[in-house]
Amino acid sequence: MRNAAPPRLVALATGLLVAASLTIALPAAAHPGHDHGDEISATTWANYERVTLSRDVGEPIDLAVLPDSRVLHTTRNGQVRLTDPAQGTTSIVNTIDVYANSEDGLQTVTLDPDFATNKWVYLYYAPRVMVAPYPTTTATGSAPNTLPAGADASYWEQWKGYNQLSRFTWNDATNSLDLSTQQDIIRVEVQRGQCCHVAGDVAFDKDGNLLLATGDNTPAGTPGANGMAPMNDRVGYNPGLDSRRGAGNSNDLRGKILRIDVQDDGSYTIPSGNLFAPGTAGARAEIFAMGLRNPFRIDADPVTGAITWGDYGPDAGTANPERGPMGYVEWQSTTVPINGGWPFCHGPNANYNDWDYELLVPGAWYDCNGTLVNNSPYNTGLSTLPSATAPQLYYGDQPTHQPWPEFGSGGQGPMGGPTYRYDEENPATTKFPAYWDGKAFMAEFSRDRIFAFTQDTADGPVTRIQDFLPNAALTAAGMPIWDNPIDIEFGPDGSLYVLDYGDGFFRPNPDSGLYRVDYVEGTKGPRVDLQASVTSGQAPLAVEFDASGSKHPDGLALSFAWDVEGDGTFTPGPATTSHTYTEEGQYAARVQVTDSSGRVSLASVTITVGNTAPVIEIVTPVDGSFVDWGDRVQFEVKVTDAEDEVIDCSRVLWSYGLGHDNTHTHPLFTGSGCTAVVETSLEAGHGETENIYGQIGASYTDLGGAVAPELTSDDVALLNPRELQAEHADARSDGTTVVDDESAAGFRKLTDLGPGEWLAYEPVEFGGITGVELRAAGEGEVSLHWGDAGAEPFATFAVDSADWSLASTPLIEVPEGTGRVVVTSTGGVDLDRFLFTTSIADVDAALTALRQSGDVTNGALVSLGMRLDRAAAAYAAGDTAKALTELRFVRTQIPERVENLDARAVLLRAVEAVIADIEQAIAVP
Structure with a gap:
């Protein structure tokens, strides 16, 4: 062991211990005839082992592997944690005082290239306490989208702040950052109180220059954007709703990759080769790449010098001929400075126009392949920008949305990753094979996948996309699957370290974790499952420990040893044990599991004595x-x-x-x-x-x-929209298919749901719901079941129409509590959507006008019709405020959803008439 065992009672100054587990790898056996550079060995997934290093690591954001293969990792709320694989423990070693709102907080942790000598560790974060000329602290809560009554533009000053890149020295004696050594390197001005797009990753290029990625600091749900590029510059609206002020601004550090040379005193100089030369009026010389939305993860190839990143995109599921392209995400590799084009251009350099957010009409189109002009009133930089550069890769929701079907379907979350470089001199027996040398890796957060990209040149196209160690292979091997990987990094041992965010959002996720992927031919280590009957309480605290769920992938016999007080002494015993803690404090209770070949795995769980979790x-x-x-x-x-x-x-x-x-x-x-x-x-x-x-x-x-x-304890409640699309089901049986269909409400449908097939929504709670309406086509009976497809249906719909038809049913006895709704069919039925209603209402005069107005798309017919139905139902129930809310929303959507000008005018007049009638009736000014 490299370090001495921790004391029995962990001192609070050392940090909070959390659960962890790991496998200590033994040298892999040689395999004659295997080159380790050949594709067969390198892509035989049985040769890899995904080892759990730590679980329950809070809301994890970033990781950095120390030279001795210990791992630093951050959480958004300001914690710096240290996982020690040799001990099987994780400790909170530092807490940074951060402004934690939405995505703001502590982001990156990165080691200096000369860390072994200078011990510098870099953190990028939102400081809670700021210095002049910024407010000392930021107002609590969230900034509004529009000025409060009576306020002027100075109101927004209270929300100004900055994110900060600082560095600290690592203290080997205390195993923590020495916060007194802080050097502040650069500040990035931001608009606080709104979500999202912080980015915040740090890397170093092959020449030792520091690279900092920043996000555009613009909400994804900007009013009026509707999934397109947010450029809302209406008077009185929050300036943060216009991405042109940041990502498209040459004089602003947001939405960029910055490249600087940090000096010994923490100051920096500008290296040659950035996008703008020092002294260029209206441009920041720190900028290497601009026009980026949220380049959450960046990296640099130490051999070619290529800088790689993944960039998130907007959420439009389809292109809008009046506004711009569908939402894509991107992956980029470049050795030269570029303008990524956002928010003027996106994906395959497809352009947006200068949409008028007040009149809701299109403006002039931006020229992505020629002269690109930033015409935002908030632009403080150059008007004419460098031409946009398209990424090597881009993709959307479905394989049909990009030229690369290898990406498959699902959400999009491109986490840029490292380029692997094979080191023949590295003595680690678990390092990745030479086959992967020069390939760039990318984690797909939303699809739980890791990809490897092959390029002939660093700036050239991707010639091959490989799905690395897919979840199906991990499941077959009994190993934990990828679960929203948020950061990946190759360690000094040539293994791939992975930080999984888990399935929750903006919370400490119970299924988050830190993992290491080793190349191990032959026998793998034990899989440890450690449970504790209780993890907190007052002394004396009796705890039952159970590791009987531990398994070996090859069926080898296992033996157990326990260190329940964390003093470094393991005592052999059975798979279960118990202990009573009599002294207050925190303990890292550990189990050591050894297989008959001598491979060892450790797991730990933190026991808190003297305080009970709320x-x-x-x-x-x-x-x-x-x-x-x-x-x-x-x-x-x-x-x-x-x-x-x-x-x-x-x-x-x-x-x-x-x-x-x-x-x-x-x-x-x-x-x-x-x-x-x-x-x-x-x-x-x-x-x-x-x-x-x-x-x-x-x-x-x-x-x-x-x-x-x-x-700390937390809870989460999910709120379903009353309209649930079939293609958005939370789970579907094998064989069910989603296809594009312009006549469907969301332009997609689930096709040909037949006997034995199902889809499910979860969680669902029926409080206040009195009926369900189905839009479907085909022939068969569609049923809703509670919990399982085999349960008796609580609602049924008869479908008998080749075209879309509506079927509704009242809910007489609704299931109680929160659970799972399963949908089945007796025949081949196409499903569009379900509408869960408080009443099944007749369509009012405005909806009739819509259906008779001529050239109106079916998507608009369904979506706007739903809103008008809800308005009619609300008005019938006496809820005039709700009716007006729905009608006014329809009024704002008509210019976007109804392309035919005559039909648009007819519908607008009808809706305006209904609004006027209601307002007059209740004397609304």
């Missing part, structure tokens, strides 16, 4: 309940804590955001307190094809004990 429950809204966009939702949490006599509601932090494709969430509002009223966004802002839902999260941090630290 319990927090979101009482309302109920998880899985239904809302309409624009609803005001009552929020209430209940908190209990064994030690805190009085619950301080100011310690309850909550957020509301828009979930997207079950892969990520864009927070819209944040606050504190046990109760609140959350106004769901009237306009989801992600485009009509996108899978959008609401999510409320809440957490409570208790007061801690006399010795034991504070503990």
Whole structure:
């Protein structure tokens, strides 16, 4: 062992211990005749082992592997953690004071290229306390989209802030950062109080220059953007809604990759070869690449000098001929400075136009292949910009949306990764084979995949895309699958280190984790499963430990040894044991599992004695309940804590955001307190094809004990839109197919659902729902089941029409609680969508006008018709405010959704007439 064993009682100054496990790799056996550079060996997935190093690592963001293969990793709330594979433990070694709102907080952790000598570690974060001329601290909560009544443009000054790149020296004696050595290198001005796009990754090029990626600091759900490039420059609106002010601004550091040469004192100079020469008026010389949206992960090839990154894109599921292209994501590799084009150009250099956000009409198209002009009123840089450069790769939701079917389908989350370089002199027996030398790796956050790209030249096209170690192979081998990989990095041992974010959003995810992928031919190590009956409480605390779920992939016999007090002494024993803790503090209880070949795996779980974790429950809204966009939702949490006599509601932090494709969430509002009223966004802002839902999260941090630290617990509630598209089902049986269909509400449908096939939605809660309406085509009976396809149906629909038809049914006895709705069919039925209603209402006069107005697309017919149905139902129920909200939303959407000018005029007149009638009736000014 490299380090001494930790003391029995972990000192709080050392940091909070969290659960971890690992496998200690033994030398792999030689395989005569295998070159390790040949494709067969390198792509035989049975030769790889994905080893768990740590679980429950908070909300993980970034990792850096130390020279001795220990791993530093960050969490958004400011924690720097250290995982020690040799000990099987993870500790919180530093906490940075950060402004944590939406995506803001602590981002990157990166080692200096000369770390072995100078010990510098770089952090990029949003400091909570700032220096002049910025406000000392930022206002709490979220910034509004528009100026409050009576306010002028100076109102936005309170939301100005900055993200900061600093470096600190690593102290080998304390195994932590020495915060007193802080050097602040560069600040990036941002607009706080809104989500999203921070980026914040750091890398070093082959010449030792520092690279910093920054995001465009513009909300994905900008009002009026509808999944297109956000350029809302309306008077009185938040300046942060116009991405041209940052990503498209040559005099702004947002939406860029910066390239600087950091000096010994923390200052920096500008290396040659950036996009703008020093002294260029209206341009920052730090910029290497501009026109980027959210280049969350960047890296640099130490051999070719190529800088690579993945860039996130907007959410439009289809192109709009009046506005621009569908939403793509991108992967780029370049050795020369470029303009990526955002927000004027996107994907295959497809251009947007200067959409008028007030009149809702298209403007002039931006010239992506010629003279690109930034005409934003917030632009402080050059008017004429460098021409846009298209990425090597781009892709969308479906294989038909890009030239590379290898990407498959699903959400899009391109996490740029490293280029592997094989080192023959590296003595590590688990290093990746030479076959992967020179290939760039990319993690796909939303699709749970890792890709490897082959290029003939660093600036040239990608000639091959390979799916590395797919989840099917991991599942077959009994290893943990990729679960939203947020960072990947090759360590000094040539193994691939992976930080998985897990399936939750903006919370400490129980399924997040830190892993290492080794190349191991032959016998693998044990898979450890460690459970504890309780992990916190007052002394004496009796804990039952159970590792009986541990397995060996080759069926080898296992033996167990326990170190329940974390003092470094392992005692052989059975797969289960118990211990009573009598002294307050935190303990890293560990189990060591050894197979009959001598391979060893470790796992640990943190036991806190002297403080009991709080319990927090979101009482309302109920998880899985239904809302309409624009609803005001009552929020209430209940908190209990064994030690805190009085619950301080100011310690309850909550957020509301828009979930997207079950892969990520864009927070819209944040606050504190046990109760609140959350106004769901009237306009989801992600485009009509996108899978959008609401999510409320809440957490409570208790007061801690006399010795034991504070503990935090959280809860999440998902809010379903009342209209659920069939193609957005949370799960589907094998054989079901989603295809494009312009006549469908979301331009896609689930086709030919037959006997034995199913789709499911989860979570679902039916409070307040009295009926369901189905839009379908074909012949058969469609049924809804609670929990399982074999359960008795609680609703059925008869479908008998070759064209789209509506079928509705009241819900007499709705299932109770939160659960899973499973949809089945007796015949080949195409499914479009389900509408969960509080009443099944007749269509009012405006909807009749829509259906008779002529050249109106079917998508507009369905979507706008739904809104008008809801308005009619609300008005019939006496809820005039709700009716007006729906009608006014329809009024804003008609110019975008109805292309035929005559039909547009007819519908606008009809809707305006209905609005006027209601306003006159209730004397609304």
